[in-house]
Every structure is written in C-alpha cells, then in structure tokens.
Amino acid sequence: MFRITQKNVFKNISTIIKQNLKCMSNYEKYADHIDLTKIRNIGISAHIDSGKTTLTERILYYTGRIETMHEVKGKDNVGATMDSMELERQRGITIQSAATYTLWKNHNINIIDTPGHVDFTVEVERALRVLDGAILVLCAVGGVQSQSLTVNRQMKRYNVPCLAFINKLDRLGANPVRVLSQLRSKMNHHAAFVQLPIGVESNCKGVIDLIGQKSIYFDGDFGDQIRYDEIPKDMKTESDERRHELIEHLSNCDDLFGELYLEEKPFTDSDIKAAIRRSCLKRAFTPVFVGTALKNKGVQPLLDGVLEYLPNPGEVSNYALKEREGEEPQKVYLDPARNGNNPFISLAFKLEAGRFGQLTYMRCYQGMLQKGDSIYNMRTQRKVRVARLIRLHSNNMEDVNEVYAGDIFALFGVDCASGDTFVTDPKLDLSLESIFVPDPVVSMAISPTNSKDRDNFSKAVARFTKEDPTFHFFFDDDSKETIVSGMGELHLEIYAQRMEREYNCPVTLGKPKVAFRETLVAPCEFDYLHKKQSGGQGQYARVIGILEPLPSNKNTVLEFVDETVGTNIPKQFVPGVKRGYLSMAQKGLLAGQKLSGLRFRLQDGAHHMVDSSELSFFLATQGAIKQTFETGAWQILEPIMAVEVTAPDEFQGAVMAQLNKRQGIVTATEGTEGWFTVYAEVPLNEMFGYAGELRSSTQGKGEFTMEYSRYSPTLPGIQEKLILEYEKSMGLAPEKDKKKRKN
Structure with a gap:
C-alpha cells in the first residue's frame, strides 16, 4: 500500500508544476487557433554566405524559441539550430531548407531558412512557392550578387513581397549606401532606408529608426536589452535627408500617401507605416533594414518590420485550378478563413526521409485538417488516413491535433511527389499550381566502390531522387554507365558524401558530363514512307512535313504542330507521330545528345485502311527524323x-x-x-x-x-570532337561518316 508522506506530496506537486511550466513554455513558442491576421509565413533568402542561417538563429533566440545561440561552423562544434545535417555543420553551408516556427508579440511566425548555393536552388523555389513574404538578406560588403538576382527572380515568379535586410555591417568594407544603389539599379526595386546604421565596421553601435526618428541600441551580452535614445547630433542631417527620401519614394509608390504629400497635408508615423505596408504588399516598394546578425544588432526591429509590412495569409490571393477536358483551366479562389467551414486543400512542397518513414512538408491553403481525417491525393486519387500531424522546428517535431489555413505542417507515411495537391473532398477536382523545377546541367558517372553495396546504393538513389526533383538518375545503354545529373559539381558531391555517411555506401564519381543538345541550323523538309509486309497484317504510314529550328530564346524546348487537313492522316494516328518525334528527341544521331529547340510541323501523309496503325506512324516519324539527319544541317x-x-x-x-x-x-x-x-x-x-x-x-x-x-x-x-567520340563509342567508321556529313 502506498504510504502518504510529506516527501511524496512535495514530489507530486513539483511534477505537476513542471508539467504546467512545460505546457506554458510550449504555448509561448506558438499559439494555436490564433487569428489569421496574427500569422506570418516568411522565408529567409540570399546569396551564399550573406548570413541567412545566423539571422534565423538570432530570430529564434530573441523570440524565446531557443535558449542559447550557436554559430554556423562555430568553435563549440554545435552549429546553428537550422543546420541539422552533419554535413551542413561541417561545411558551414545550408544544404536543405529547414522549417521552424516561433512567436513574436502575439504573432505566429513560420520561417523557412533556405540555401544560398545555386546548386540547391530548388530548395528556394519550393520554399517561396508556399510562403507569403520573404526577407532578402544582402551582405553590406558583397552587395547584390549573382544568387541575390536569382532569388529576386524567384520572388517575382511567385509574387512574394519582401523586406531587404543589409547584414554584416560589422565587416571591413561595409557600405550599406552602395548596396541600396545596387538594389535599385541591378534589381530594379523601389527601395529606401527605413533605418540608418550608427557607424559601420568596428564602430557599429546601433541603428536609427527613420520613421520614429529615434536611435535604437542593443545592450547586454547578446543584444537582448533594447534601449531607445535621441538621434546622435552628427547624424541628424543625414537622417532628415534619408527620411525625406523615404517619404518621396513612398509618395511615388502609394497613391493615398502621394495625395497627402502633394497636398502638403500633415501625416503621422502611422500614415508612413500604412503606406509602406500597402506598397510592400503590391511589391511596389522594398523597405530596407540594416544590422549585423552576428553582433546581435538590428534583429528585433526587423522582426517588428515582418509583422508591420509583410502580409498575413488572408492578404495573399491563392488560387487552385479546376481542369475540364477541352477547356481552359478555371481559377478558383481559396478562402483562407480559419473557421473550418471550407473544404481542406493543401500542397506538398517538400519530401524528406524521416526517422519514421517519408516526411511530407505541406502548406494548408484552405479549411482545416484534424488528426484521424482522411485526405486524397488529386494526382493519384489515393486516399490516405492522417495518423500524425506535426509542426517542425528544424529536425525536431511536435505533434498537433489540427491545422488551419495558413499553417505549415508535416505528415508521416504519405506516398506522394513534390507538388501534389491534397484535399478532403475529391469531388472538388481542384489542383494547385506546381513548383518550377530547373533542368539539371551537370552529369557524372556514378558507381558504388564495392559491388556488395548495390542494395544500399539503390535505396539511397531512390530516396534522393524522390526528395530532390533536380537530382536525376538513369542508366546509359550506350556507355553502359549509371549517370546522375544535378545543378552543379557541389550538388552531386554532397549526395555522394551523403550516400557514404547515411547508407554506408562509398561511391566513385566519374568526370562530369555536360548536357549538350542537338538542333537544326535551317528548316529541313521530310517525306518518309514506312512500309513493311511480311505475312499477315503489314505496316504502312507516310509522313510529310518540316522540321525547323526555334528562335534562340526557345532553344531548350520541343514543339509539335499538327497542320494536316483532311483524312490523309486520321486524327487517331497523330499521337503516334508525336510519340515518335519525342522518342527520337531523347537521343540525336549527330553526337548522341538530346534534341531541343525544334518544331515538328506535320503537314501531310498517307495511310492504308488495313495496314496503318499508331505504331506504323510512330516508326514512320522516327524514320523521318533519321532522314533529316542525313539531309539537314545540324549543330550542337x-x-x-x-x-x-x-x-x-x-x-x-x-x-x-x-x-x-x-x-x-x-x-x-x-x-x-x-x-x-x-x-x-x-x-x-x-x-x-x-x-x-x-x-x-x-x-x-x-x-x-x-x-x-x-x-x-x-x-x-568541340562539335567535331563530340561527333568523333560518339562515332567511336558506337563503333562507326569515322572517315566514312565525316565524308557523308560534308556532302
């Protein structure tokens, strides 16, 4: 029998207090069922080594999400919170985008930290596809660099409003004024300072708030004690000029504020902030914040700027497409109201192999999803029961019972692909626009160092190709090599290292192979008859038309145009012609590269009542393409x-x-x-x-x-060299073929 003692009573009371404190601390880190206007979904994007991950680390610290700060590739060997992969901590770079959530001034902020390397650009693509706003981080020394321009194009593609944050003011050679001019000239942003730095390099002391006309200092060992003061006298003139410049830019971008300015009516700080918010949401204006994340300066005002100027999910118009056969896709507005009355619609934007199976990152655009509900994959029409709903903090997970419109969450054990749409009501027949995936540009031969590791190698490749749509894997029948393709040497090198670390499968990478293409120099006519009779039903098909090059701005695409009139080629055989064209385009006859930048114009042909079939026209088209290789002028x-x-x-x-x-x-x-x-x-x-x-x-x-x-x-x-190498690998007589090409 349990004996009640004073010691046991105190022990039970202390346990209950600890549990309550734990619940309270979790509540402080994220508030459930919060109003839609108090939610922000933001991404942090920039060029390599601009301080994205360090900035995210500071945001998590100041919002109370983490208790201690760690540096990227720091001396303590812990690494930043968002760099959860061992390779990321060793190299000091972000390889995978990582999601987290936090609470700032009663607002939920979902954050995705993205890589800066162009090799991992798809991570930025899929993050920006599901986010409502972004922080564009620029280095005060490097300024607007190549990947900054790429990120800017991606934001434009998905119409994502952004704030600019000029980081690294403490670095030697920091020049925020030059970065602002580059933001205007190179990126074509209507941008102006909303803050000025009080000193740069080793003299960086704080920032001046141009709207509130006060200086902000960040005291304490970790910059967490904010002190407001008057603007330093030696900076008063510059701050007045910059404030006037900000007001002029706003009057050009926002009609309502422009009227106040032109009519010389008095306006308040609230009017300026409202004008910045309106113009920022329209992507007409970019407010520029300054600071140094590493030295703990300027991060808290940036967080205030996220709440004040970036949109909540209700201020972003998201649409789904309703497709009907033979009709243009119809746009359907998605209602982000968090009342749970609308049918649930979400987009799977990222896949990852977790500890308990496939982890699928999702963004809910409409409705509500509860644990235990069933959802449907609109692409595969498969039904899935939701066993676990998870909110993510880097590689840590927290179970939740329900998610609403505007939330970013994850599911376990859902078999899907990146870009799939999930709904609770399959009768809706809606699908969300997928994610733009760039084509890979570098290929390498890959093989396991030890033949006994083939099983692990297969598992690794299956996982990585599913997770990353820019990582391709195929077997080349001609060279008898296994080929992987990606966005760069670093991209493929990282996957090779991950195979060794995570699957105990060391691999050997061969010399990178470039994705060359073959195209025509000038239009080439074709007239090809495919006729085969060998007892029983024969094959008969004739195709006539023109294969022509596309303009240089479209030299990566293939087009097929059916210009036939009448019944010489029945319409049911036209798909066979198109399939034959696309099949031949997989490997050209000049140097074995893919065909691109071509338009296949099918103009006429002939068929036989008995012997014609889709296969006949498929083979006839392949013969026609081979004919153009003999008669046309081709280039690589x-x-x-x-x-x-x-x-x-x-x-x-x-x-x-x-x-x-x-x-x-x-x-x-x-x-x-x-x-x-x-x-x-x-x-x-x-x-x-x-x-x-x-x-x-x-x-x-x-x-x-x-x-x-x-x-x-x-x-x-180079063209001649590629052709000779191809002929040698195919066992052709080079001299004979060279003569043929000249003729």
Whole structure:
C-alpha cells in the first residue's frame, strides 16, 4: 500500500508544476487557433554566405524559441539550430531548407531558412512557392550578387513581397549606401532606408529608426536589452535627408500617401507605416533594414518590420485550378478563413526521409485538417488516413491535433511527389499550381566502390531522387554507365558524401558530363514512307512535313504542330507521330545528345485502311527524323553559364586571362575599395576545375559563382570532337561518316 508522506506530496506537486511550466513554455513558442491576421509565413533568402542561417538563429533566440545561440561552423562544434545535417555543420553551408516556427508579440511566425548555393536552388523555389513574404538578406560588403538576382527572380515568379535586410555591417568594407544603389539599379526595386546604421565596421553601435526618428541600441551580452535614445547630433542631417527620401519614394509608390504629400497635408508615423505596408504588399516598394546578425544588432526591429509590412495569409490571393477536358483551366479562389467551414486543400512542397518513414512538408491553403481525417491525393486519387500531424522546428517535431489555413505542417507515411495537391473532398477536382523545377546541367558517372553495396546504393538513389526533383538518375545503354545529373559539381558531391555517411555506401564519381543538345541550323523538309509486309497484317504510314529550328530564346524546348487537313492522316494516328518525334528527341544521331529547340510541323501523309496503325506512324516519324539527319544541317548546343568572379584588384589580369582561356566573354566589370567583380558568360564544359585554378592564382582570396544562363552553339572544333567520340563509342567508321556529313 502506498504510504502518504510529506516527501511524496512535495514530489507530486513539483511534477505537476513542471508539467504546467512545460505546457506554458510550449504555448509561448506558438499559439494555436490564433487569428489569421496574427500569422506570418516568411522565408529567409540570399546569396551564399550573406548570413541567412545566423539571422534565423538570432530570430529564434530573441523570440524565446531557443535558449542559447550557436554559430554556423562555430568553435563549440554545435552549429546553428537550422543546420541539422552533419554535413551542413561541417561545411558551414545550408544544404536543405529547414522549417521552424516561433512567436513574436502575439504573432505566429513560420520561417523557412533556405540555401544560398545555386546548386540547391530548388530548395528556394519550393520554399517561396508556399510562403507569403520573404526577407532578402544582402551582405553590406558583397552587395547584390549573382544568387541575390536569382532569388529576386524567384520572388517575382511567385509574387512574394519582401523586406531587404543589409547584414554584416560589422565587416571591413561595409557600405550599406552602395548596396541600396545596387538594389535599385541591378534589381530594379523601389527601395529606401527605413533605418540608418550608427557607424559601420568596428564602430557599429546601433541603428536609427527613420520613421520614429529615434536611435535604437542593443545592450547586454547578446543584444537582448533594447534601449531607445535621441538621434546622435552628427547624424541628424543625414537622417532628415534619408527620411525625406523615404517619404518621396513612398509618395511615388502609394497613391493615398502621394495625395497627402502633394497636398502638403500633415501625416503621422502611422500614415508612413500604412503606406509602406500597402506598397510592400503590391511589391511596389522594398523597405530596407540594416544590422549585423552576428553582433546581435538590428534583429528585433526587423522582426517588428515582418509583422508591420509583410502580409498575413488572408492578404495573399491563392488560387487552385479546376481542369475540364477541352477547356481552359478555371481559377478558383481559396478562402483562407480559419473557421473550418471550407473544404481542406493543401500542397506538398517538400519530401524528406524521416526517422519514421517519408516526411511530407505541406502548406494548408484552405479549411482545416484534424488528426484521424482522411485526405486524397488529386494526382493519384489515393486516399490516405492522417495518423500524425506535426509542426517542425528544424529536425525536431511536435505533434498537433489540427491545422488551419495558413499553417505549415508535416505528415508521416504519405506516398506522394513534390507538388501534389491534397484535399478532403475529391469531388472538388481542384489542383494547385506546381513548383518550377530547373533542368539539371551537370552529369557524372556514378558507381558504388564495392559491388556488395548495390542494395544500399539503390535505396539511397531512390530516396534522393524522390526528395530532390533536380537530382536525376538513369542508366546509359550506350556507355553502359549509371549517370546522375544535378545543378552543379557541389550538388552531386554532397549526395555522394551523403550516400557514404547515411547508407554506408562509398561511391566513385566519374568526370562530369555536360548536357549538350542537338538542333537544326535551317528548316529541313521530310517525306518518309514506312512500309513493311511480311505475312499477315503489314505496316504502312507516310509522313510529310518540316522540321525547323526555334528562335534562340526557345532553344531548350520541343514543339509539335499538327497542320494536316483532311483524312490523309486520321486524327487517331497523330499521337503516334508525336510519340515518335519525342522518342527520337531523347537521343540525336549527330553526337548522341538530346534534341531541343525544334518544331515538328506535320503537314501531310498517307495511310492504308488495313495496314496503318499508331505504331506504323510512330516508326514512320522516327524514320523521318533519321532522314533529316542525313539531309539537314545540324549543330550542337552547349549550356552557357553566367559567371561572377570577385577577387582583390592585384589579381584582375590573371582572372581575365583565365576566363579568356576558357572561351569566356566578359559582359561587365566593377570595382570597389580594392576588390573587383567580373561578370562573364562561359561555356559550362570549360568551367570544370576552375575553382582550384582560381584559388591558386588569387592566394585563396578569389571566389566565384555561376548559374545557368542559356544554350548556345558550340565551337566547330568541340562539335567535331563530340561527333568523333560518339562515332567511336558506337563503333562507326569515322572517315566514312565525316565524308557523308560534308556532302
């Protein structure tokens, strides 16, 4: 029998108090069933090494989400909260976007920290697809860099309003005024300071709030004690000028505020904030905040700016598409009201292999979902019962009972693909617009180092290709090699390391292969008859038309146009023609590369009442394409990369010489305070090994970034080399074929 003692009573009371405190602390970190206007879904995006993850770490600390701050690649070997992967902590870079949530001034903030490397650009794409607003982080020294421009294009694609945050004011050479001018000239943003720094580099003391006309200081060891004071006398003139500049920009962007300004009516700080909010939501104006996340300055006012200027889910118009056969897709407005009366609609935007099976990140756009409900995948029409609903904090999970419109959450054990739409009522027949996925540009041969690891290798590839739509895997029948394709060398290298770490399967990567393309130089007519008779039903099909090149701005696509009139080719056989064209486009006959930048115009043909079939026209089309390879003039296209190189001035000559040696065309140069930046367009085939060469020629000080720009014809020498290599691999007689090509 249990004996009641004073000790036991105190023990039970202390247990209850601890449980209540735990519940209270969880409540402080996130409030359930909160009003829609008190929710913000934001992303933090920027160029490599601009301080995104450090900024997220500070946000989580100041909002009470974490108890201690850690640095990216810090001395304590803990690493930032959002860099949960071991590889991320070792390299000091973000590889996967990570979701978290927190509470600031009674507002729920869902945050997604995204990578800066162009190799992981799909992580930014899918984050921005589901977010309502973003913080564009810019380095006070580097300014607007190549990946900043890419992120800006992605925000524009999904119409995401943003705030700009000029970070790293404590760094040597910090110049926020130059960054603002680049924001206006390079990104075409209507932007103005809403804050000014009180000193830069080692003198960075705080910021001036131009709207409230006061200075803000961040005292204490961790900058968590905010002190307001008057504007320093030596900065009074500059702050007045910058405030006037802010008001002028707002009057140009916002009609309501413009009227007040032109009529010289008095306006308050609230009028200025309301004008910033209205114009920011329309993407007409970008307020610019300043600070240094590493030195704990400027983060809390930025959080206030997120609440004041970025939209809540109710202020963003989201639409689903209702598709009917033979009709244009109909747009259906999604109601974000959190009353639970509307049918549930959500988008799966990211997949990840978790500890308990596949983890699917989702954004709820309409309605409510409870634990135990059943949802339908609109693509596969499969029904899934929701066993667990999870809210994410980096790699930690917290179970919840229900989610509402505007929430970002995750499910376990749902078999789906990235971009799938889930609903509770399949009769709605609605689907959300999917995510833009760029084509991979680098391929490598890959194989497990030990043949006994093939099972683990297969598991790893199956998982990574499902998680990352830019990571492709296929077997090349000609070279008898297993090929992986991705967005860059770093991308493929990271997956190779993850295979070894997570699946105990070391792999060997071969020399990267570039995704060349083949296209026509001039239109080429074709007239091909496919006729086969060998007892029983034969095959008969004739196709007539033109295969023509598309303009250079469309040289990565394939088009099929049916221009037939009458019944020479019955309409039921036209899909067979299209399939034959697309099948042949997978591998050209010039150098074994994919065809692109072509339009197949089917103009006429002939069929047989008995012997014609879809297969006959499929084979006839393949024969017609082969015919154009014999009669037409073909060329090989290669991917051209936009390259940005930054290094000290004394190495400018060496860098220019390297780019010229690699067939690069310099498009622009700029210099500032002892450093120069070169912008060039260089064929991807020439860029392999450039990282090591640049480091050795600039004493390790130079850095470069590159991203895909376009496809362009290769030089004749490279084309000839690719053709000869292909002929050799196919066992053809090169001299004979060379003669044929010349004729």
